[in-house]
Amino acid sequence: MKRKSAGIKALLLTLGIIIALFSFSTLQAQSKTAPIHKTTSDMGWWDNARFGMFIHWGLYSEAAGEWDGKPIKGIGEWIMNSAHIPRAQYEQLAAKFDPVDFNASQWVKIAKEAGMKYIVITTKHHDGFSMFKTKASKYNIVNATPWHKDPMALLSKASREQGIKFCTYYSIMDWHTPFQQAADTNAIKPTYNPTTLTEPAKYVSYMKQQLHELISQYHTNLIWFDGGWLKNWTSGEAHEIYNYIHSINPSIIVNNRLKFDVGDYGTPEQKIPVRGLPGPWETCMTLNDTWGFKTDDDNWKSDTTLITNLIHCASGGGNFLLNVGPTSTGIIPQPEVDRLMAMGRWLKVNGEAIYGSHRTPFNIALPFGYATEKPGKIFLEVTQWPQDGVITVPMKNKIVKAYLLANPKHQLSTTRSEDGMVIHLPKQGPDPIASVVVLQINGAVETN
Numbered sequence: 001m002k003r004k005s006a007g008i009k010a011l012l013l014t015l016g017i018i019i020a021l022f023s024f025s026t027l028q029a030q031s032k033t034a035p036i037h038k039t040t041s042d043m044g045w046w047d048n049a050r051f052g053m054f055i056h057w058g059l060y061s062e063a064a065g066e067w068d069g070k071p072i073k074g075i076g077e078w079i080m081n082s083a084h085i086p087r088a089q090y091e092q093l094a095a096k097f098d099p100v101d102f103n104a105s106q107w108v109k110i111a112k113e114a115g116m117k118y119i120v121i122t123t124k125h126h127d128g129f130s131m132f133k134t135k136a137s138k139y140n141i142v143n144a145t146p147w148h149k150d151p152m153a154l155l156s157k158a159s160r161e162q163g164i165k166f167c168t169y170y171s172i173m174d175w176h177t178p179f180q181q182a183a184d185t186n187a188i189k190p191t192y193n194p195t196t197l198t199e200p201a202k203y204v205s206y207m208k209q210q211l212h213e214l215i216s217q218y219h220t221n222l223i224w225f226d227g228g229w230l231k232n233w234t235s236g237e238a239h240e241i242y243n244y245i246h247s248i249n250p251s252i253i254v255n256n257r258l259k260f261d262v263g264d265y266g267t268p269e270q271k272i273p274v275r276g277l278p279g280p281w282e283t284c285m286t287l288n289d290t291w292g293f294k295t296d297d298d299n300w301k302s303d304t305t306l307i308t309n310l311i312h313c314a315s316g317g318g319n320f321l322l323n324v325g326p327t328s329t330g331i332i333p334q335p336e337v338d339r340l341m342a343m344g345r346w347l348k349v350n351g352e353a354i355y356g357s358h359r360t361p362f363n364i365a366l367p368f369g370y371a372t373e374k375p376g377k378i379f380l381e382v383t384q385w386p387q388d389g390v391i392t393v394p395m396k397n398k399i400v401k402a403y404l405l406a407n408p409k410h411q412l413s414t415t416r417s418e419d420g421m422v423i424h425l426p427k428q429g430p431d432p433i434a435s436v437v438v439l440q441i442n443g444a445v446e447t448n
């Protein structure tokens with residue numbers, strides 16, 4: 001009898017161990033493939049920022065959209081691929097890259113005067129050239145150019161001094177590393193995109209070394225990954241990199257371009273989701289048609305389009321990351337500065353409606369413009385000033401007070417109609433592009 005019960009105990013113990021091992025491995029497997037998302041509360045500064053500066057600056061800025069004296073179609077930072085430039089020839093751009101006009105404080109000042117709260121700069125784009133002091137490769141701005149300076153150290157310092165968050169773009173796809181293979185390795189006319197990750201372990205180790213440098217040397221607040229469409233990049237690597245970053249600093253925000261549902265926010269590009277996206281998101285957009293500088297791209301967006309785009313993003317609960325493409329000498333083109341200053345002037349008057357705001361409380365599009373919200377306040381960004389002097393919002397709440405953000409001392413009269421609350425406006429709005437009407441209400445919005 002005793003022998004039988006001992007046998008049963010041994011069996012139960014073995015069974016217990018097997019179940020424990022199985023559940024651990026399942027959990028472990030899930031942690032590798034389960035989507036990782038911060039909640040918005042983890043992203044406080046970013047969620048309040050609403051407006052940031054993207055900066056695409058690299059060896060491609062030296063090419064400026066031309067190769068062998070000919071203009072090259074497509075976005076400027078893709079010229080190595082678009083013009084099928086062999087690596088050895090593209091590398092020669094480094095010897096010419098000498099940004100004698102670069103002034104980090106001036107760049108940050110422009111961002112700040114534009115009303116931008118963070119900057120995201122390309123530390124390594126698809127071309128694989130590191131725009132920072134890295135031990136991982138000699139192919140970097142300090143070792144390989146006659147300038148020998150580290151712009152990321154200067155920008156990180158200037159950002160801290162001026163109260164702007166310093167953030168970094170990093171491309172997973174790399175057209176220079178020996179650990180990825182070009183799509184077409186033709187020696188005369190190579191095509192790089194999309195590369196194939198041929199030595200994953202070595203490349204991930206290279207990435208980790210550089211990411212550690214971005215975090216420890218420049219205190220980046222956010223890593224804007226890109227290029228995750230290269231072949232052989234897996235969910236495991238995406239999760240490994242995300243977890244590696246947070247093993248160094250858990251407060252660093254990561255976008256969704258590690259792919260495989262890893263990351264903290266969505267990144268629609270060159271478009272604004274009409275009603276926004278669920279959860280945190282940021283639209284990135286160019287001022288013309290290229291991210292990296294091109295001499296021949298003067299297709300600038302208007303002040304009206306840019307201010308309206310910013311409002312549209314905020315009304316959908318998202319951020320607007322607007323790009324500048326500095327020249328190889330380190331100048332942000334004047335047409336870009338002019339547009340950013342116009343946005344800054346608008347935000348000086350109306351920023352309360354944008355910074356720290358939440359998406360529109362209304363579930364229908366408003367005929368006169370957009371809406372954003374803060375507790376107890378609705379901001380109506382009126383882009384179509386009504387000829388008849390009234391606008392109606394589809395809500396039941398009594399309006400405690402209504403006024404123009406540009407003239408808060410003058411109260412506007414309001415009435416109720418079957419369609420909602422009517423606000424009576426002056427003949428002309430204070431701003432030719434978008435005037436903000438503020439409605440103070442009690443409690444949550446009750447839509448019609």
Ligand code: JFZ
Pocket residue numbers: 075077078226227269284291
């Ligand atoms: C990527 C880069 O290729 C581009 O150079 C720039 O840096 C931009 C901000 O990001 O552009 C993309 C990325 C993904 C798609 C298209 C362009 N896509 O998924 O269609």
